[in-house]
Amino acid sequence: MSRLLDEEGLPPGMLAPLDEDPGPARRLSRQKSAALVQAAVLAALDAPSPPPRSRRRHEWLMGGALLVVGAAAVATWHLSRRSDSLAPVETPVVAVPAVVEPVRPEPVVPAVDSERAEVAGVMRTGAEAGGDVERAEVAGVGVMRTGAEVGVARAEPDVAGVGMKQTTTGGTEVGVPRTTPDVAVPSPSAKLRGTEMLPSAPAPEDLLRRANGHRATGQWKAAEALYLRVIRTDPQAMSAYVARVASGSLRLEHLGDARGALRQYQEAQRGWPGGVLEEEASHGVTEALRALGDRDGEARALESFLARHPDSPHGVAARTRLREISGR
């Protein structure tokens, strides 16, 4: 499709062209995706039907035609009854009830409704019936992105140099590295203009990107240092939130610092209650507590996690673990 005739644009990255990458739709588990697709295929292929509107029109036409025919039959019947009284010998009465019966239009509409309801029922059931994971995996949900696709800047205030207490660590696999993290990324200089940041200070997005690059090459400590720098730059910004969760993951999985990871996750939860990385943070808390051997705390965290995220991909493992440690 061509893009023209609109003299004003939006800031780059504000509304990116549509693609298959995650967002803005919420994440959907592969099982649910597969169930949704299977239900759609079932409805479309197994119950093929022309568009409902034209079908309904067709049925109304049929009903109308029957009504006319029926009315004609009734009139004929009445006439014939009259003629019966005059000439009782010839009586086509036998045919009358058979013609009159379909005259009533009621059966036509319910037939349509019940059919539609049936299809709807199938769809719902299918959608909630769980799914074929193997098929879902064919969908290619997990695609690494190139740097060019990352050319979207975050919308965060840049206030540099705010002092903060330095806690750290924790995290899950939220910081998936990009294959070419530093390619085709718009320079942050445009963003820096008019802000309070020093001209030479890299934007938090750039730091996060560099951290992802370090993670991709296994330079865990270098990545961690960058996450901490992002947090220090503006502890209240969304980038700091992302950095905390990513740092937690790093500490937990690669730096052997479960306590630091726990603090980091908890800081993320406290600072951004109900934030978009809430599931990652609260799952991280359970993992960190497990690593610390705090079974009671872990059980409480698992219960809380499951209550808030019953559909999480970690749900099955979390329930299993909860049963294991609480004996329930």
Place this chain on the structure above:
Amino acid sequence: MGSMTSTGREAIGRARPGADPRIQAAIQGRREAAESLLMELLPRVRNLVRYLVHGDGEVEDIAQEALIALLRGLSTYRGEGQFQSWVDRVVARTTFAWLKRARGNEARRVDESAELMAVPSEDAPPDEYVHRRRMVMLLDRIPDEQRHAMVLHHVLGMSVPEVSDELGIPFETIRSRLRLGRAALRALATEDGGVPDGGAE
């Protein structure tokens, strides 16, 4: 957008008629082909639906209806233009039809609680996902008519005349809606705490 690494995605997006055998197979009623095709389209379909509707509550229902519409309408795809563009139009029309039906019964669900539970995909870098969520949450706060024009124009890349044609709204009205929508979105982004690169300085 940069190049995508999935060859399957590329196959769909750039296929000429018949180039992707799954299209023909799905038309012929082959279930596996249909499922494979729809699984590949699903993320894009869901993203577009979410761009067009408030909140997350109805996204799956509308997406499913759109998938059904796509399968039933596959035989009408003539290979003119990209398959993805055809898919986008079917999805947009299905969504608009849904919204039109929903308007009567005021059944719009406010889904703030669900919004709080939104989580990133395991496969997405968190910052990108977070950014998209933030942008769409800002879109949730501007009027539907402006939102729809903006999504068709900025997200689907339709020209103003194409948007006008698609929505059945006069050209000048669309331009006006785009102008108002952009201003509103910029203002909201600023109020929300920041504007992406090149934004309202």
